[in-house]
Amino acid sequence: MRGPHNIWRLIRTGATMERTGAMRVAMDAMEAPRLFRVLARTVVWPIQWLGFKGDPAQPPVTRALTALGPAYIKFGQILSTRPDVVGTELAQQLRVLQDKLPPFPRARAIQTITTELGQPLDALFADFSEPVAAASIAQVHKARDVETGKDVAIKVLRPGIERAFRRDIDAFYFAAWMIEKLSPASRRLRPHDVIEHFEGVVNGELDLRLESASASEFRANTLNDEGFSVPSVDWSKSSRRVMTLEWVEGIAASDVDAIVAAGHDTVALGEKVLQMFLRHALRDGYFHADMHHGNLKVAADGSIVALDFGIMGALDEYTRRVYAEILFGFIRKDYRRVAEVHFEAGYVPADRDVDEFARALHAVGEPIFGMDASRISMARLLSYLFEVTERFGMETRTELILLQRTMVVVEGVSRSLDPHINIWEVARPIVEDYIKSHVGPRAVLRDLAKTGTVLARFGPRLPQLAEALLVRMGEENTPPPEPSRWKQAAVLGFGGAVAAGIGAVVAIMMT
Template sequence: RVRHVRRYREIAQVLLKHGFGHLVDLLELTPFLSLPRRLLRREVAEGPPLTMPEHLRLAIEELGPTFIKMGQILSTRPDLIPPNYLAELERLQDTVPPFPPEAAREQIERELGHPVESLFASFGPQPIAAASLGQVHRATLPSGEAVVVKVQRPEIERVIEVDLEILFDLARLAQERTPLGEAYDLIEIVEDFAATLRGELDYRREGRNADRFRRNFADEPALYIPQVYWDYTTRRVLTLEEIRGVKINDIEGLDAAGLDRYRVAVNSTRIILKEVFEDGFFHADPHPGNFFVMEGEVIGAMDFGMVGYLDPRTKESLLRLFIVAVQRDVEGIVDELLRMGVVERGVERWRLERDIQRMLTKYYGLPLREIRAREVVDDITPVTFRYRLHFPSELWLLAKTLVMMEGVGLQLAPDLDVFAIALPYVQKVLQEMSSPWAMAERFLKGATDLADFLLLFPKQWQRLVDRIEGGEFQVVVRSEREEARLTQWSRIANRLSASILIAAFIIGLSMLLPLIQASRWQGLILLLILAGFISLGFLVLWLLVSLRGPGRR
């Protein structure tokens, strides 16, 4: 704290100015105040009084880029943040004045090792966009291509590292002194945020994201991804092909250019659906400034610093949730949430089911095309906070993305039926989930996990015996007769032997599966595997029955 006294003082003064004096005391920031607290009271603004969530947003914006980014991350955690504060965090603005063009030129020359005049045929002195981490200039390559050059703000890494160090210190105190610290690992949350923010500081990562999007959409003409010029790209400088068009939410501009707004809306919807259902990799910052409509209703995308990922398991869980929600199966919804690990232990299930039932009643009888993502997210948010539902942050990032894209789509075409466009994508994924190979893969994975457990059990059992013999803990066994005890141990040994035999059987069958396509005896091998799985089913059934038999203790 001594090394960063000035920054601690600035944080304390901003918090106190916006009415968060209790946080100043809780986080032990009072000693850093250079003036008495009465002289740092909240400023009285003109107009209607601000709410506390509004003051929090203004305080975060005043504290700079690290805290703005942290606020944006927290806006995807409705289990942590109350709904009224969440709405304000979503409004955080990452806009700051540009830094001098001379500093941008120096940064480029330092990174690329040559004077700007030799690197570019022309270089625009004034930035066309500026944010907390960097700013963008137009330029022309010696070969004539028009490009945009994203330059990182000088010294921003040092500023962010100082702020991250302070955030770790504040998280440690909050972990010890707040109820939130009892329910969450606040230090781990800051660690995840630090990793995300440091990743954004590496512009090569953004370039790789752009390349990945281009590969994913190589066969999709409706989306255009600008080329990355890697010879002009480093950790702190990113050079991309310049794309020009009409901003996607500029309705008058689209009409003036003779572009079909409905087709643009359909294309933008198809793009996000492909990202989610097919690629599992989506653009997570789809505000209108990042998308331009080009000739032929082609959508050009920009800014690939923030992306989201969905693994196959999460996609399957989302689809199952969607299906049981459409069926109004409240118990099925809670079961799926439990399967996903979203619900904490000890939650009162009947209360959660009651609140979900109330939420679903609102949509009963409503056609799917009339259901809006914004409204659904707003209804889910308070339930998430009330029961501390730990949805993966990627899902909330996806929800925000869908809400933004839906808003743009409805601006372009108010009668757009998103569900009708999504139906083919959903059907395709459901077919893939229910295909014989997908079922066999899931069964094989489960069987392999079971086999690993059964094979490791003897070693774990031996370790347990060694610990008992070493006197690390005591085991008290009460038995009426010695003969009964020996009989019980005999049964345990028999079941263990059978379990190991089943594990070996599973591994043997799993080794045969790859031979189905590689061998000309496909029918015979498939018959053997089928017979093996049937035999395995009987063995497992016998083992389960024996475990539930009268000999179990």
């Protein structure tokens, strides 16, 4: 219940934020009104001793969230995907919130597995290890499947994590309500919507069946991608609180020295990480939305292995085309076209001036493209783009923010492997291929085929629809239809037939 009983939890939270120095950093990043800052710090400063001390070696906000526990760590991870809310610098700090919690006992994990899967551990797995990784929601153990003899990774939810999250989410909603009441200016940041988004993401991660489904879909999409792989899920040994995948050996993407020592080409790997992300986002419309170093390994054969599928991104076909055209416009320095795409998609209000918007985009792109290749940054471009679109009244689009945020993270991984990588040159072939196949004449034919297929479904029903229309007209004792209405009926019937024919022909041509 989102009521006053949450006040103690919020007091402890505020005290921790003040004690660790996170209060000032967070308010600066979110541009909180001065009066609200003074009031908040005046209230919590005398009671900061009630807060957790945290790890002084960490940045203030990361230190505070880590000290406050799993829900706060996960909240920080989600906020790292919203630079429009917390600012680019703070979003970058929050991205380090991964695998920061101590593991829970091995015995508790075994108890969860036996309860969830309905069999003793020995009947399912052998050599069940101590935790090999522990995050805010779950931890991972290595074991051997007794049926196949193969090594597997077993992900197990933390005991009581659902209840803990519900309690803290209630407190978050209560805090959002208080902030909106006390500071009307903060409503532009939509605190309630941010918490609602967080709750939706967390609810998805608290059911490992959903993550298993994401992993399976992602694996099916990328099965033929050379140099990229996704572990397979064992559905017979997975449930709501347990997920079993094939074990994959590899070097963590963050350990560049080990990757070099193993003889891998880091330049090629850096290109591959970026190109694979773009290919998945544009080709499939389904991408790994948390591709940081900790979720990527380099296998012995040099292929990239993706892990942890709790946060995935999805784009419909129209949004993919818009995004590709925006990227392609920047690559070609065609700022006028980039501006037009924003207006055509409705991202920028129609009453704004397209030429002025194009000039603003020119001012964003030119300084960046004039840099040395090693300094050309997609992250900087996206940061400036956020500022420009906000100035022109572009509303926040969650799906694009998640895509852009992931792109920034992927750029960081690519640069760690190859500091001199030219992000735009690497992206060019993927974007160009997509544009050729999805925006040009072939795309028109494909769209016609899809339209014809949809209209063809109604072909057998056209006589009944016409008869029903005539009966209804007779019942209403209306005069004979005007010629224009007969023309409309004829056009509908003829158009459906023609569209169906076109769809059939185009479908044959494309096969």
